[in-house]
Amino acid sequence: MGLRPRFRTPFSQLRDKFARYLIRPFEIFKPQTRLYIGFVGLVIVTTLLIGTNFSQRLTEDYKVGEVVSRTVVSPADITAVDTAETEKRKAAARAAVRPIFNYDSTRAGSSAQSFRAAWTELKDQKTDDGNGIWNGEGGQDVARVIIAHQFNENDLDYLTSAIREVGERYIYDDAETDRLRQEIVLVDVRNPSGHLIMPDPQNRMISLTSARRTLEERILNLQGWSQTEKAALVAAILPLLRPNIVLDQTASATAKEAEAAKVIPIVVSLKRNQVIAREGDSVTPAMLLQFAALKNATQGRPWQNIIGLLLVVIAIYLAVWKFTEHRSGSTSLTLSKRRAFALVGSAIVVQTALLRIGFILSDSLAAQMTRAPFTNAAIWNFAIPFAAAALLVALLIDTQLAFITGVVSAIFAGLLAPSGMQQSVYAIISCAAAVYGIGRYRERQSVTLAGLFVGGVNILMAVALLAYAESFSVNVILFAAACAFTSGLLTAVFTAGGLPINESAFGILTDVKLLELSNADLPVLGQMAIRAPGTNQHAHAVGQLAEDACRAVGANSLLARIGALYHDIGKLAAPEYFVENQHGENPHDRLRPVQSAKIITSHVTYGLRLAKEIGLPKQIADFIPQHHGTRTLHFFLRKAQALAKPDEVVSEREFRYPGPKPQFKEAAIMMLADSCEAAARSLERPDPENIRTIVQKIVDAIISDGQLDECDLTLRELTTIREAVISALTAIYHARIDYPGFNPPPLSGPLPKVPAAEIDSEERGISYRLPSEVPISEGGEVEDEALPRRSSQR
Secondary structure, eight states, X not given: OOOOOOSSOHHHHHHHHHHHHHHGXXXXXXXXXXXXXXXXXXXXXXXXXXXXXXXXXXXXXXXXXXXXXXXXXXSSOEEEEOHHHHHHHHHHHHHHSOOEEEEOTTHHHHHHHHHHHHHHHHHHOOOTTSOOOOOSTTOHHHHHHHHHTTTOHHHHHHHHHXXXXXXXXXXXXXXXXXXXXXXXXXXXXXXXXXXXXXXXXXXXXXXXXXXXXXHHHHHHTXXXXXXXXXXXXXXXXXXXXXXXXXXXXXXXXXXXXXXXXXXXXXXXXXXXXXXXXXXXXXXXXXXXXXXXXXXXXXXXXXXXXXXXXXXXXXHHHHHHHHHHHXXXXXXXXXXXXXXXXXXXXXXXXXXXXXXXXHHHHHHHHHHHXXXXXXXXXXXXXXXXXXXXXXXXXXXXXXXXXXXXXXXXXXXXXXXXXXXXXXXXXXXXXXXXXXXXXXXXXXXXXXXXXXXXXXXXXXXXXXXXXXXXXXXXXXXXXXXXXXXXXXXXXXXXXXXXXXXXXHHHHTTOOOHHHHHHHXXXXXXXXXXXXXXXXXXXXXXXXXXXXXXXXXXXXXXXXXXXXXXXXXXXXXXXXXXXGSGGGOOSSOGGGGSOHHHHHHHHHHHHHHHHHHHHHTTOOHHHHTHHHHTTTTOBOHHHHHHHHHHSOTTOOOOGGXXXXXXXXXXXXXXXXXXXXXXXXXXXXXXXXXXXXXXHHHHHHHHHHHHHTTXXXXXXXXHHHHHHHHHHHHHHHHHHTOOOOOOXXXXXXXXXXXXXXXXXXXXXXXXXXXXXXXXXXXXXXXXXXXXXXGSOOOGGGO
16 A cells, blocks of 8 residues: 555654553543542642742842832731741840859869879889889889889979969860850859859960960979980879869750740731832831741641642632533534543643742742842733643633633632732733634644734733833833733743643644645545545545535534545555446456455455554544444345345345444534435436435435434434535536537537536446436445446446
């Protein structure tokens, strides 16, 4: 068959495969359960997107002297403790408390006595070799040098005196240096009830390092000792010198907390609708306290806010579901109510995310600017694409669901925006412009035109809201107009990006996609024109009939016309076995009836297989089996019964199309148009009377056979369809007449007869003089292939 086009790109195939992988876990649930799961998911995601906005009702962090960018109003009666300011004052109170140090005046004497005791103990030791054991610091080197100097009492007095004199000074640990830069409270451990406040303690005290350095100098000045011996004494004596000023951490901490407890909490009281600050006011310390109280009040009830918002979101989505379930009219692309709700819900969620991001970006851009009006976040908000979801739904489903999508988006915009009501009004008008400002989605530039129209409406609304809410200048108007027009452009951008994704995810055929499928350069249609020209002509004629009939009853005429182009692609497997492609001999004359029936009915199964192979959308592929329904090849069946042996049983199943019967209006109209066109093509004189007779016969036969029992066509619509088909066939098979001057009659002989009505663009194979001669089966189908060729019929 040659090249077979893929109607999906590799990227779209990969995207669809990934989408199927994601939804596969949910396929184990029943449809109703999946609906509940999807509903809960929509509610949770939307609540999270909006709920995080509670703590940002007042987003600005002002400082004293700055200018307020917008009017701040208290939403309710608020009495709150300014925790931050209170803690700040408590911290200041703690920092002002003097640290408490303990002073031990006996530590110097204890150190000197410890050295003397070790000296005496060494002296009292009686050893045979003249060595002793030194029990103090420094090791045995100390013992050897002291024994070498024969326990000189003068040296002992000198050393203990040095220890005592240096140790009696105020000695602190080096780690406490920073705490001694301020006043301290000095408590004598011998008299805890008394205390001394010591200013500038660092200059009145000495660090442990300095004290030991001083003591080391005293030891090095000892006469009669070598440097090595003095080093041994230094190792023994310096560790005995310890700080006598020690921080009392428990007492200091208790004093700090006692002072912090004396701080009176800062209470801020606000009344409902109280204007805290107006736009342009300078920030004062009192305003900062009120701003902090307002933020704390909105942050203090997270669960209450979330629960309330959750109930609101549930109510809104329930209203959307009920609207979807009971909306007037029906979608032209047979999208089920659940899938329509899923599309609307997902569009609202994505729109809410865009709103959230948009408000954050607006605040960020306004905060980074230094010149008015660019510092006004409310004007930046005009650039947010509020209408993207509404426009997307309008293009994919219908205007009713699109408008409810816009209403919900506007409500959520009001919940997210600082200036709620004004932003909701702006959003709803923008969505209305997107929904009702364009016609059908017949070409890709429809999105661009819609975006431009939305931008124009947004400009008018932005200027109107500025005039209502505040005074403005030329610069403000120009900036607001630029932002509003940007909103329209962004609406077109996001909508254009979402269209192919949603078309694929929800199986929606837009008019643009349908028009792309009508391209005659597509290999399947090209092969049809070359290999099966009669079928190709038949498909175009049926498409015209179906389009006119669909337009008459409000069905999707474009879907029917494109479906007609592909409804007989299965005939490409054996085009010569179908009468419209035959020239002269009928190949069925050489076949058994059951073989002929199998060939004819197999064009449905082959067509479905071919449609799946080339990726034809399901809505188009459904025309292939449904335009024949479950009808029987009546004439082939009778022929088989006539040729059967007496004991041979002919199965009717072998002569029946696999079906199903038409499931939607367009497929039912296709069945009617397909049979009527084939019958009209077989008439020798397709004049209005013959056309009406044969069309009525076919319609009645199809109805009697029960082929329309599973679609939603009414009797009134069937009557309208019948008349539309008759009118269209009469227009197609009109008689051509000669015009004087262009086709002059011969000069001699009889005048030529007025020609019979002819088909404008093809020569018919078999022709029948009377409508009653056309082989119409009990199911209303023309079976030219079942009859042998006879000259009387040509």
